[in-house]
Amino acid sequence: MRRALARSAAKTVKFILRILGRGATTLPGKVALRIDPAIISKEAEGKFIITVTGTNGKTTTSHMISEMISSFDGYEVINNISGANLASGIATTLICEKKKDSKKLIYVLETDEAAFAKIAGSLNPKISVVTNLFRDQLDRYGELTHTRDLISSGIGNTTARLIINSDDSLVASLGKGREGRSIFFGMSKDSMKFNNDTYPSRKGVLRASSDAVFCPECKVRYEYRSRSFGHLGDFFCPSCGFKSPENTYSVIYDLKESPSNEGYRFSIDHNGDIRELSLVIPGMHNLYNTCAAVSAVTEMLKLSGETDVFEKACEASSKVKPAFGRMEKIPLQDNKKLCILLVKNPAGLDRSLSFVSEAKDAKALMFLLNSNTADGKDVSWIWDVDFESKVTSFPEKIYVSGERYGDMLLRVNYSGVDTEKIEYAPMNEAVDLLKKAISECEEGGCVYVLPNYTAMLDLRGKLVNELGIKDFWK
Amino acid sequence: MDNVSLNIGHFYPDLLNLYGDRGNVLALYTRAKRRGIDVNIREITIGDTLDPSSVDIAFLGGGQDNEQNILKDDLVRSKGPVIKEMIESGKVFLCICGGYQMLGRYYLEHNGNRLECLGAIDIYTEGKKERFIQDTIYEIELSDGKKVKVAGFENHSGRTYLGDTVKPFMKVIRGAGNNGEDGYEGARYKNCFCTYSHGSFLPKNAAVTDLLLKTALRNKYGEDYELPYLSSEAEDLALRQALEYLNG
Numbered sequence: 225m226r227r228a229l230a231r232s233a234a235k236t237v238k239f240i241l242r243i244l245g246r247g248a249t250t251l252p253g254k255v256a257l258r259i260d261p262a263i264i265s266k267e268a269e270g271k272f273i274i275t276v277t278g279t280n281g282k283t284t285t286s287h288m289i290s291e292m293i294s295s296f297d298g299y300e301v302i303n304n305i306s307g308a309n310l311a312s313g314i315a316t317t318l319i320c321e322k323k324k325d326s327k328k329l330i331y332v333l334e335t336d337e338a339a340f341a342k343i344a345g346s347l348n349p350k351i352s353v354v355t356n357l358f359r360d361q362l363d364r365y366g367e368l369t370h371t372r373d374l375i376s377s378g379i380g381n382t383t384a385r386l387i388i389n390s391d392d393s394l395v396a397s398l399g400k401g402r403e404g405r406s407i408f409f410g411m412s413k414d415s416m417k418f419n420n421d422t423y424p425s426r427k428g429v430l431r432a433s434s435d436a437v438f439c440p441e442c443k444v445r446y447e448y449r450s451r452s453f454g455h456l457g458d459f460f461c462p463s464c465g466f467k468s469p470e471n472t473y474s475v476i477y478d479l480k481e482s483p484s485n486e487g488y489r490f491s492i493d494h495n496g497d498i499r500e501l502s503l504v505i506p507g508m509h510n511l512y513n514t515c516a517a518v519s520a521v522t523e524m525l526k527l528s529g530e531t532d533v534f535e536k537a538c539e540a541s542s543k544v545k546p547a548f549g550r551m552e553k554i555p556l557q558d559n560k561k562l563c564i565l566l567v568k569n570p571a572g573l574d575r576s577l578s579f580v581s582e583a584k585d586a587k588a589l590m591f592l593l594n595s596n597t598a599d600g601k602d603v604s605w606i607w608d609v610d611f612e613s614k615v616t617s618f619p620e621k622i623y624v625s626g627e628r629y630g631d632m633l634l635r636v637n638y639s640g641v642d643t644e645k646i647e648y649a650p651m652n653e654a655v656d657l658l659k660k661a662i663s664e665c666e667e668g669g670c671v672y673v674l675p676n677y678t679a680m681l682d683l684r685g686k687l688v689n690e691l692g693i694k695d696f697w698k
Numbered sequence: 699m700d701n702v703s704l705n706i707g708h709f710y711p712d713l714l715n716l717y718g719d720r721g722n723v724l725a726l727y728t729r730a731k732r733r734g735i736d737v738n739i740r741e742i743t744i745g746d747t748l749d750p751s752s753v754d755i756a757f758l759g760g761g762q763d764n765e766q767n768i769l770k771d772d773l774v775r776s777k778g779p780v781i782k783e784m785i786e787s788g789k790v791f792l793c794i795c796g797g798y799q800m801l802g803r804y805y806l807e808h809n810g811n812r813l814e815c816l817g818a819i820d821i822y823t824e825g826k827k828e829r830f831i832q833d834t835i836y837e838i839e840l841s842d843g844k845k846v847k848v849a850g851f852e853n854h855s856g857r858t859y860l861g862d863t864v865k866p867f868m869k870v871i872r873g874a875g876n877n878g879e880d881g882y883e884g885a886r887y888k889n890c891f892c893t894y895s896h897g898s899f900l901p902k903n904a905a906v907t908d909l910l911l912k913t914a915l916r917n918k919y920g921e922d923y924e925l926p927y928l929s930s931e932a933e934d935l936a937l938r939q940a941l942e943y944l945n946g
Contacts, residue, residue, distance in 0.1 A: 367762040430708075430723055430739060433715035443768045445712075445744075595943075601833065602851045607721025607898040630939025634901055637932045638721075638728050 227267075230260035234319045249308035253315030264311065265346035267318035272528075273331040273347050274520055275384070277340045277375060278355030278395065280572050281513045283307065284505060284551070285355055286334040288517035292540035293330050293524065300324070303332040310339045314347070330524065341374035345381030350527060352384035353520050355512065357394040358454060358571035359435050359608070361600030368394065368435055385527075387519045389512065390469045391416075391456040393446060394436050399469060409519045410512070412474040412493060413458045416450040423479045428612030432574060439464060453508060453578070454571050473519040475511045483508045484582035492518055492538065499538045505551045506583070509575045514541055553670065560662060561585065561670040566680050568599070570608040573674070577609065580672045581617035587669030588661045589619045591636065592654060592679035593626035599676045603631045611639035619672075622646045623661050625654040626679050651679070655686045703736040704914065707753035709797070710761070711741050713769050717853060719759025719794055721898025725907045726755060733926045735915075744772045748780045754914045755790045756781075758797030760896075766796050773800060774816050782818045790914040791890040794899060798885070798892035799823045799856055808855075819887040820861030829855045833944050834873030834895060836883050840905060847871065848903045849940040850895030858894075860885050867893055872944065889913050902937045904930035 234252035241248035256263050276286040290301045304317040314333055323329055333347070337357075344352070357372055372394045379386060379398060383405070389395040390408035399406035436455045438445055442463035451457030460467035476491040476498065477483070483490070488503040492515055503510060518537045525533035546552040554562040565580075567573040580586045595603050622641060624633045629648050637643050649657040661671050675683055708723050723739060730737045742748060761769070773781075781801075785791060791801075799805055802821040805813040836848045848868060857877035860866060866876070867884030875883035876894070884893035891910065893899060900907045912925045 367764060369762070369764045429727060430720055431711065431741075433718075433720050434712060437712045438765070438768050440764060601831065602717060602853065602896065604718030604721065604851055604896045604898050607718030607724065607901065608715065612724075627943060628940070630936035630943075631902070634932050634936035635721075638724055638901060643932045643935075 226260040227263060230256040230263045231319050233259055234316065238316070238320050248316070249305065250310070250312040250316055252320055253312040253317070256315050256319055257311060262346075264315050264318065264343055265348075267315070268347045271318075271331050272329065272524075273333060273349040274351040274353065274524065275333050275335045275340065275344065275347060275349045276353040276355065276516075276520075277335045277337055277378075278353075278389075279337070279358040279360050279371075279569065280575075281355040281509060281516070282309065282334045284510065284546075285353060285513045285516050285520075286332050287546075288505070288513060288541065288544050289353075289520050290332045291544045292517060292521045292537060293332070295540045295543050296536065298327050300327045300329050301332055302329065304334060307334075309334045309336045311343050314339070314343065328528065337371050338374055341378040344378030348382050349384045351387060351520055351523055352379060352382060353387040353516050354389065354395050354398060355516055356389050356392045356456065356571075357436070358569060359433075359605075360569045361602070361605070369440055372397070385523055387516060387523065389456070389516070390471050391452060391458070391512075392436075393439070393455065393459050393466075393468075396469055397440075397466070400466075406469075407472045407519060407523060408469045409473040409515045410456075410468070410471050410475070411452050412471070412476045413450065413468070415474075415476045415478075416452055416458055419477065419479045420450045426613045428610045428614075430610070430612065432610035433570065433608040439466060441466075452512075454574070456512075473515050473522075475515045477511060482582040483511060484579045485584055494522065494534045497534055499535065501538055502542055504542060504544045505546050507551060507575060507579045510551070517541065517544075556662060559668045560665050562662065562673065563670050564673045564675065564680065564684075566677065567674045568677055570605050573606065573609045576672075576674050577611060577614045577618075580619070580674075581614040583670070583672070585668070585670040586619045586672055587665045588621040588623065588671040590623040590658060590661055590671065590673045591626070591632045592651070592673065592675035592683060593624075593628045593632040594651070594676055594679040594682075595628050596678040599678050603628050606632060606635045611635065615639045615641060620645075621661065621664060623657050624648040625651055625657050626675070627651045651682065654679075654683055655690055658683070659690075701736065702734075702915065702919065703738065704730050704911070704918075705738045705740060705752055705754045707740050707742050707756045709756060709758045710743050710769050710773075711759075712743055713765040714759040714761040714797055716760045716762065716795070717851070717896035718898040719757075719896065722759070722792060722794065722900040723757055725898070725900035725904075726757070726910065729904065729907050729928060730911055733928050742777075744769055748777045750780060750784045750787075750789065753784070753789065754918055755792065755910060756784065758791070758793040758800070760795030760797055766800070770800070770813075774814070778816050778818075781816065785818050785888060785890045788889050788917060790910055790917065791892075792900075792910060793890070793892040794896065795854055795894050798894065799858065801890070801892065802858070805856065819885060819890060819892070820863045821858055821885055821892075822861075823856040823858045825856050827855065829853065830874035830878060830894075832873055833940075834875075834883070835871040835941065835944060836868035836873070836875075836895070837871055838868045838906065840909060846905045847937070847941060848895075848906060849937055849944070850893070850897035850899050850903075852894045853896060854894050858885070863887060867891055889917070902933060902940055904933035904937075907933075
C-alpha cells in the first residue's frame, strides 16, 4: 500500500517537473522515500543491479558498462544519469525508468560513496565495482579511511561479486576476508614495472600531496615495486605483507605512445586470454575505467549463463562513446573542438592536467573554479596538485575564470606561467572568454576546459543556448 | 649580497598535507626564487634525523587523524627536543592546523581523553564536536606597524587557548579563529608562527610570505639583510578577488 502510494507520488512529481522543463532526476525519489523509507529495497528486489562507487571514474565506468550491455542482443539497461547518485536519485531511477519486459534488464547504478554505505544492503547488487579512493572535498566527505570503512560496511550488507582495484591499497583491502567473491582489476604488474623503468616521469619542485602512504594496520610506509599514478601501484607492506593482489583482469600497456590520444592500443589479460583493444575514451585513468567496465560486463555475462563472455565484453568496449562532461569532444566550426573535463578533486585535476599536457590537439586550456557547497567551499585543494611538473607541456594559451578566478590565476602563475600570458575574467563573463578562446584557437585544434562541478553546470547551461549543445538530462 | 640561500624544511610531507598545505611551501619557494635566492626544499619525515643547521624555515602542515597518529611518536619523542631548541633559538616555523596543535602542550578530545603533545609552545587545545568550516579574513600587524588583511579558510574542531608567553598571530575579522571566543587567530612565540588557516594560507598573502622570508634570512645573514623588492601583483589580485568574493 505504502509502496504503491510512494510510486505514484514519485511518478506524478516527475511528470510535473518534466512539463516544467526540469531534469527530475532526484526529487521524485525524495518524495517516494518520504512516503515509504523502505522503497529502495522493495523496488530493487529481483532486479539485476550493478553498482559503481569510488572517488573518481564512477560516471565514466557506469556509462561504459551501460553502453556495452546495451549493445548486446536481448539486453537492456536502465541507469541513473548525470550524477544523480544519492539515495533519492537511485530511488527515482528504480521507480520511474521503464523498458520493455521482453529483454533482460540490467540496472547500472553509479552510487555516491557515503550513500553506498546506507543503501547497498537494500539494493543487494549482483555486482559491485569500486574504482578508487582519493581525497575528495574533505570538508564534505571527511577522512579517506572513513570513506573506505563506509564502503566496506556497505559491501558487508550484500552478497555481490566485488570488482575492485588491486592497485589502490585502500580499495584492495576491501577484499580482505571476502576472498571468495573478490575479483581484482588493475594494471599488469610487469607492464607497470616496464613503463616505470623505460619512461621515468618528470619531477616538479614538490611532490603532489599523496594519500594512503602508510599501511593503516601496521603504521608502516608502503613500498612500491612500480606505480601508475597517485598512490596507485604495485604496493606492499613490509610489516604485515599485505600487497597488491593478483589481477583477474590486467591491463597490458606501453607508454611509448600517450593514452591521452585517441586510438591508443592496449590489451586486457583475463586468465591468459589476452585481447587487444583501442582506448575509446582517452586518458591513462581510463585504462582503469575500461578495465573495470570490461570486468563487470564479463562477470555479468557469466552470471547470466552466456558463453565467450570476455570476448563479447572486449568487443562491446570498442563501441562506447564518452559521457556528459567527461572527455566529451564537441565539434565546432573550422574543424575546431571543445572538450570539457570535469575536475572535482586533486586526483581528477592531476589526471586532466596530465591528459591535456599530452594531448596532441590541445591548443588552449581554460580553468573555471567555483566554491559553492557542491564544489566544496574550500579552494585549497588546487594547491595539492602538481602543476609544476606539467607546466612546460601546457598549451600556450591559458584562460582562467570562475567565481574564484583569482585563486586559480595565482595557482597557474605559481606553477611558472607569467600572469601576462594568462587571460582571465569573472564567472559572468566566462562564456565570452570561452568564445574568445575558441576564436583564437588554431584550425583543427581543441580547447580544453577544466571546470569544477557548479562551474560546469553554469557553463553548460549557457553553452546549450549559445553553441546549441545538447541538454544534459536527455 | 651574493649567493643567498634558503633551506626550507618540509616536515612529514607524506603525512601532513591536508587542504593544500603544500601551497605554503610553494609560496615560500616561489617568492624566494623570484628574488634570485637559491632555494632548497628538504623533506623531513619519520625516521629522518633532524639537523637544525640544515633548516632556515620549518613548515608543518595538518593531517587526517589517522596520519597524525602515525607520526606523533616520531614528532614528540625523536624530533621533539631538537624542534624545541630550534624554536627557542628563534628559528622560523610555520605551523598550520594539526601542526599548530601538535606543537602545543596537549589536546583534550571531546570524550575527555587527553593527548600529550610536544609542548614547544604554551598553548593547549580542546576538541569539540562542532567544526568551524568557513572562509576567513584576518588582520595582521607587520613589523613596520602596517596592518594588512589576510584571507584564508578554516576547518577545525579544536579550540585553542594561548598561555602568557604566546601572542596571538592575527585578529579575526571574519571566521571563528582560535576558539570562537576571543577574536584572535593563531599564535606567535618568538619566530614560530601558527595558524588554523588553510587557503592555502601563504600564496594569497604575500605580505606574510615575505615576513617569514625576511625573518629567516635575517636570522641567517644578520639584521642588515634586506629582502630585495618583488612585485606581488598576482598575489594581491588573488587576495583582492577573494575578499570581494567573501564580501560580495
